[in-house]
Amino acid sequence: MSEKSETREYVPPIIKAEELDPKFKYKMSKMHGAEKVMVCFQCGTCTADCPIARFSEFYRPRRIARMVQIGLKDRLLLDKALWLCSSCFTCVDHCPQGVEIAGIVRVLRNMAVADKNILPLVYKELATNLMKSGFVYEIPESRLQKRVEQGLPPLPKPNVKEVTKIFEVTGSASLLEKVQAFVKVESK
Amino acid sequence: MSNPKYLLFPGCVIPYRLSSYEISARKVLAKLGVEIVEMPEYNCCGYPMDVINHDLMLTLAARNLCIAEKVDLPIMTLCNGCFCSLNETNKILKEDKELREKINGYLKEVGMEFKGTIEVKHLIYVLSEDVGYEKIKNAVTKPLASIRVAQHSGCHILRPRKYVGRDDPENPTTLKELIRLTGAKCLDYMDETECCGNPIIGVNEDVPFSMAKEKLDHVRAVGAQALITVCPFCHIMFDLNQPRIERVFNEKFNLPVLHYPQLLGLAMGFSPDELALNELRVKPTELLGMIK
Numbered sequence: 001m002s003e004k005s006e007t008r009e010y011v012p013p014i015i016k017a018e019e020l021d022p023k024f025k026y027k028m029s030k031m032h033g034a035e036k037v038m039v040c041f042q043c044g045t046c047t048a049d050c051p052i053a054r055f056s057e058f059y060r061p062r063r064i065a066r067m068v069q070i071g072l073k074d075r076l077l078l079d080k081a082l083w084l085c086s087s088c089f090t091c092v093d094h095c096p097q098g099v100e101i102a103g104i105v106r107v108l109r110n111m112a113v114a115d116k117n118i119l120p121l122v123y124k125e126l127a128t129n130l131m132k133s134g135f136v137y138e139i140p141e142s143r144l145q146k147r148v149e150q151g152l153p154p155l156p157k158p159n160v161k162e163v164t165k166i167f168e169v170t171g172s173a174s175l176l177e178k179v180q181a182f183v184k185v186e187s188k
Numbered sequence: 189m190s191n192p193k194y195l196l197f198p199g200c201v202i203p204y205r206l207s208s209y210e211i212s213a214r215k216v217l218a219k220l221g222v223e224i225v226e227m228p229e230y231n232c233c234g235y236p237m238d239v240i241n242h243d244l245m246l247t248l249a250a251r252n253l254c255i256a257e258k259v260d261l262p263i264m265t266l267c268n269g270c271f272c273s274l275n276e277t278n279k280i281l282k283e284d285k286e287l288r289e290k291i292n293g294y295l296k297e298v299g300m301e302f303k304g305t306i307e308v309k310h311l312i313y314v315l316s317e318d319v320g321y322e323k324i325k326n327a328v329t330k331p332l333a334s335i336r337v338a339q340h341s342g343c344h345i346l347r348p349r350k351y352v353g354r355d356d357p358e359n360p361t362t363l364k365e366l367i368r369l370t371g372a373k374c375l376d377y378m379d380e381t382e383c384c385g386n387p388i389i390g391v392n393e394d395v396p397f398s399m400a401k402e403k404l405d406h407v408r409a410v411g412a413q414a415l416i417t418v419c420p421f422c423h424i425m426f427d428l429n430q431p432r433i434e435r436v437f438n439e440k441f442n443l444p445v446l447h448y449p450q451l452l453g454l455a456m457g458f459s460p461d462e463l464a465l466n467e468l469r470v471k472p473t474e475l476l477g478m479i480k
Contacts, residue, residue: 032242032280032284032287033242051382051383051385051399052388052395052399055394055395055398055399056392056394056395083239083388083391083392084388084391084392084395085388086343086383086385086386086387086388086396087238087343087387088343088347088382088383088387089343089344089347089348090343090347090381090383092347092348092350093347093348093349093357100348102348106238106239106242107242109239109240110239110240110241110242113239113240113241114241119239119240120390120391121390122390122391123236123237123239123240123390126236126237127236127237127240130231130232130236130237134231134232135200135203135204135231135232136200136201136232136236137200137201137204137205139200139203139204143203143204144203146207147203147207150207150211150464151211152207152210152211152214153226155198155203156226156227156228156229156230157229158229158230158231159229159231162229162231162251162298163231163232163248163251165297165298166244166247166248166251166294166297166298167244169247169294169297170241170243170244170247170294171241171243172237172240172241172243172244175240175241176240184391184392185388185391185392186392187392187394187395188394
């Protein structure tokens, strides 16, 4: 938990024309989940109903949608606040225009991994476990034994070879090799 | 009508640290006549990988779906997250021919093909739709009329509406109805459908702890003696993390958090030991005293 009692005020930095990528919104519109980003009319329902926005200073879904529309690609992908969405899908259900904000956030996260090579450490660890064991947690032998003692059937053995293959053919294994992991995202 | 038969998808987090959920669910389902088949060679549902690569999530989920298609059985999940990725992938790939071809291209490398022949259901929808309220009501031998509880359904068995499309995400009633069948009183409280916060706890603790604390406040305000969950992540947030939340906010909640099948199991006459109630972090000693 943060010990700081005072919170920083959000000061929007001046936007420079050369930062804008006017084609970014078209690229986004072709991605599964972000198809409708251009019809967002900035009503702010997503932000008003977002539980994360309520408890953080920096995560604002409406701002994310607008930044996509005007093409602030680099700022979006490098902003760690992107990793605060808990994918509860309240914004998706409440949007009057049918924009899947959580889908847009997911597309941006995928781009941050692929184009900027950044990823929170926790996901890198989960992915590493998954490639090694077929599950996102390395379940210790003692746990597997305890299951049986408790009367549960033995846990089926995952097919690690096939899981690793899926990481390879989807390009995920090489993405993970390149990423620079970061530990924490500030919310205040 | 023949008994419902399902492949059980335990996921990762339940075998890793929440066997109590699996133990109680299996006991209750067996007594209600739901046949459980073990799922061979399953892997992580894919959900946590969606942030890295959408295709990876879809392919990992689809691999599990292919395993189920091969034995021609529907999948039952206990975890909301597993339900989210498996159900969503199943629906997307059934509808979107282009995407299905792309994912099948990946699956070909492991000798599989998604055909779209099975369904995915979460435990509470198996109970409400396949077993039915009437049968559950008849199985309750020890109604828990003396206790008052609140429910937390969690996000992914309700939202997004376009992929789940079962209960009303704004006013969910399935879990409430299932709780009422046990004889316990199910109380309404403020912001029932709000997220527990757990999905982002790996990157930031301040926000999820604030969210969970607010929920515990609201549940306590109406006088609930326990909170009932149907998702391992929500359960970890409210049970395992409750002492930490108490420390951070300097408050005492001491609110037991039970998996729904534990509550139902008690009403069906199972002993607390049989339902692994001793594995809960917040001990339900007082609660159990009230239903004796």
